[in-house]
Structures are given as C-alpha cells and as structure tokens.
Amino acid sequence: MCTKLRELEEALATFVGDFEAALISAAEADGVMERAARMEYICATLKALAAARLAETELWGLGGDKTPAHMLARRTGQSVSDAARDLETAKALAHHDKTNAAARAGRLSPKQAAAIADAVAADPKAEADLLGLAERASLCELRDEANRRKAAATDLEERHKKIHAERHVRDWTGADGVWRVVGQGTPEAGAKVMAALRGAADGIFKQARREGRREPTEAYLFDALVALAEGEGAPKSRSGRTKVLVRVDFEALFRGYPTGGELREIAGFGPVPVSVVDEILRHPDSFLAAVITKGQKVTGVAHLGRHPTAAQESGLQWLYPTCAVEGCSAPAKEWDHREDWSKTHRTPFDGMDGHCDHHHDKKTYEGWGLVEGVGKRAFVPPDDPRHPKNRKTERPPPAEAA
Numbered sequence: 001m002c003t004k005l006r007e008l009e010e011a012l013a014t015f016v017g018d019f020e021a022a023l024i025s026a027a028e029a030d031g032v033m034e035r036a037a038r039m040e041y042i043c044a045t046l047k048a049l050a051a052a053r054l055a056e057t058e059l060w061g062l063g064g065d066k067t068p069a070h071m072l073a074r075r076t077g078q079s080v081s082d083a084a085r086d087l088e089t090a091k092a093l094a095h096h097d098k099t100n101a102a103a104r105a106g107r108l109s110p111k112q113a114a115a116i117a118d119a120v121a122a123d124p125k126a127e128a129d130l131l132g133l134a135e136r137a138s139l140c141e142l143r144d145e146a147n148r149r150k151a152a153a154t155d156l157e158e159r160h161k162k163i164h165a166e167r168h169v170r171d172w173t174g175a176d177g178v179w180r181v182v183g184q185g186t187p188e189a190g191a192k193v194m195a196a197l198r199g200a201a202d203g204i205f206k207q208a209r210r211e212g213r214r215e216p217t218e219a220y221l222f223d224a225l226v227a228l229a230e231g232e233g234a235p236k237s238r239s240g241r242t243k244v245l246v247r248v249d250f251e252a253l254f255r256g257y258p259t260g261g262e263l264r265e266i267a268g269f270g271p272v273p274v275s276v277v278d279e280i281l282r283h284p285d286s287f288l289a290a291v292i293t294k295g296q297k298v299t300g301v302a303h304l305g306r307h308p309t310a311a312q313e314s315g316l317q318w319l320y321p322t323c324a325v326e327g328c329s330a331p332a333k334e335w336d337h338r339e340d341w342s343k344t345h346r347t348p349f350d351g352m353d354g355h356c357d358h359h360h361d362k363k364t365y366e367g368w369g370l371v372e373g374v375g376k377r378a379f380v381p382p383d384d385p386r387h388p389k390n391r392k393t394e395r396p397p398p399a400e401a402a
C-alpha cells in the first residue's frame with residue numbers, strides 16, 4: 001500500500017515541480033485550481049483516517065506527545081485544535097455513509113466535513129441537506145445551518161446552561177508584542193456586547209468621516225471597546241442600527257417548546273432556548289427586540305413609499321442578516337426591490353432582497369440579478385437564461401401591481 005502511495009506522491013511532486021502557472025490559460029488555471037482542491041481534500045481525508053487509526057493504538061505516544069491531536073499537530077504543522085477536529089471527524093465518518101463518501105471523493109474540505117459530521121451526529125436526517133448545501137453555500141452558511149440542525153435536535157436548555165458555565169474571556173500578549181483577547185459565552189450575551197460595540201463604533205466612524213479619515217470597521221470596533229472601557233462612552237449613534245433581533249416561531253412561543261424545524265434564534269448569533277426568549281420578551285431593553293414569525297413569514301403589508309418601513313426593515317434584517325446571494329456571508333446593507341419600483345410604486349415586504357455593498361454594485365452597475373424565488377439563491381450575469389429579465393414572458397404579472 002505504501003509503495004503505491006509513494007509512486008503517486010512522486011508523480012504528483014514531479015508534475016508540480018514542472019508546473020509553470022504563467023504558461024497556462026485562465027480556463028486551464030480554473031480547472032487546475034478545482035482539481036488540486038479536490039486532491040487536497042482527498043489527501044486530508046486519507047491523512048485523518050490514518051491518524052485516527054494510529055490513535056487507536058499505543059504507538060501515537062512514542063514521541064512523548066500529550067494527546068493524539070498534539071502528535072498529529074507536531075508531525076504535520078497543523079494547529080492542535082485543527083488536528084483534534086480532523087481526528088474527531090475521521091472517527092465520525094465511519095457512522096455516516098454519505099458524508100464518508102463525499103469526504104473520500106474530495107468533495108468536502110476538512111472544515112466542511114467537520115461541520116456536517118458534528119450536526120449529523122445529533123440529527124442523522126440532516127445529512128443529505130447539509131451535503132447539498134456544502135456544494136453551493138459558503139463555509140459560514142454551512143456552519144450556521146449545521147448549528148441550527150444540531151440545535152433543533154439537542155436539548156437547548158441544557159446546552160445553554162453548559163455554554164453559560166463555560167463562558168470566559170482570556171487575553172495575552174504574544175512574543176510579537178500584540179495584545180489579543182478571545183472570549184465565548186451565550187448568543188444573547190454576545191448579541192448585547194456586539195450591539196453596544198457596534199453602536200459606539202458607528203459614532204466613532206461618523207466622527208472619523210467628518211475628519212476625512214477612513215479605517216476598517218474592525219479598527220473602529222476596537223476603538224469602541226477602549227472607549228467603553230474608559231467609561232466615557234463613545235459618541236452615540238442615533239441610527240437605531242444597533243438593535244438585535246430575536247426570531248421566534250409563533251407556534252413555538254405559545255406552546256413553550258419547539259418541534260422540528262421551528263426556530264428561536266438571535267439573528268446572526270444562532271439558536272437560543274425558549275427560556276431566554278421569555279426573558280427578553282418580559283424585560284425588553286434597548287438592544288433586543290423580538291420578531292415573531294409564522295413559518296417563513298414575518299407579517300408586513302405593502303406600502304407606497306420607496307423605502308421599507310421601520311417594521312419592515314426589522315423583518316428584512318431578520319430574513320437577510322447576510323446578503324441574499326448564495327455563498328456570500330457579508331452583512332446585508334442595501335434593500336433591493338425584486339420588481340422594479342418605478343413600475344410598481346410599491347414596497348411589498350416579501351418583495352425585497354438584502355444585498356451586501358459588493359453585490360448591490362454588481363446589480364446596479366453590471367446588471368447582475370438574483371434568480372427567481374426568495375431567500376438565499378444564485379446570482380447570475382444579465383445574459384444568463386435564469387436572470388429574471390430573461391424569464392419575464394413565462395411569468396404572470398404580479399397581482400398587486402395591476
């Protein structure tokens with residue numbers, strides 16, 4: 001077996017040694033990139049399966065390492081947490097045939113495989129959906145959905161207690177002289193902290209813009225953290241954009257417990273148990289607001305203005321915390337009308353899509369568009385047959401525009 005692998009390795013090393021990127025066409029580069037990624041993932045799966053086998057024996061400890069993950073990390077130049085994740089995933093693959101097959105065929109990156117294996121351990125029925133999502137969505141979107149499916153199948157109250165018990169903030173200054181801080185806790189605590197930080201950062205951003213300075217959002221968030229620590233408070237934003245939305249299914253709220261598919265989650269922060277939602281509804285504060293939903297619908301009516309009403313905007317922020325373009329995890333910044341406003345003069349709640357700045361520009365200046373439907377979906381150039389402009393004739397005109 002090792003002879004066969006050595007031959008493959010030598011052949012590949014020879015090929016890559018002679019590879020001249022400057023001499024190939026863009027189409028070839030595209031193909032090489034895709035094939036190399038698949039080979040990378042095939043090899044990552046092979047490595048993890050072999051390491052997991054080694055970890056079953058006594059031999060992994062011969063180098064004096066603390067755990068099999070430490071051994072794998074030291075031998076391969078990975079971080080210990082990545083190595084631990086790969087070992088866990090390799091063990092889990094044996095129990096999930098479709099994920100196993102996809103990982104061995106190189107169709108999943110190690111991070112995708114880990115997200116799916118973790119969720120499928122809690123809810124085996126989620127496997128096909130998550131594998132399908134992995135083919136078109138970003139890693140961030142896949143992880144969000146995997147977490148949702150896992151949460152729906154787990155006792156959220158218990159999990160929430162555990163998350164709270166394991167809350168922490170740690171900081172250190174590295175050999176490079178950089179101060180770093182990491183923390184973890186419940187989603188509602190995180191949502192409150194980030195709402196306060198974003199509110200303060202917004203004020204700092206506006207101040208900087210008035211003075212003609214422009215730095216990344218992350219830099220202003222750090223300044224906001226320092227300002228809050230100094231207790232003087234940063235200049236407050238009046239935009240109201242700092243609100244945190246909690247999405248609750250109507251039925252689940254009144255029944256007190258969720259059944260399959262129902263959700264209670266903080267938009268952008270993930271699922272929370274019913275007790276947390278109760279608490280929020282009983283003591284509303286300036287940061288949290290609940291959006292109560294029925295199935296996939298937030299109630300809202302069409303109105304005649306060009307911009308969504310405040311209530312509609314809350315709903316839109318819930319529906320599209322990120323850009324509506326599949327594969328894009330950037331926050332939604334612009335609300336676009338699905339039917340051109342100049343034709344309909346209406347702003348129906350369910351006729352809006354959230355776009356990030358980049359995709360909003362692509363739509364506005366280059367004519368790209370989302371394919372028909374609602375929610376996250378493909379984004380195509382104007383000459384694509386799925387572009388809504390090219391499908392107009394097949395579709396009856398919307399009733400309310402008449």
Ligand SMILES: [Zn+2]
Binds near residue numbers: 330
């Ligand atoms: Zn986008």
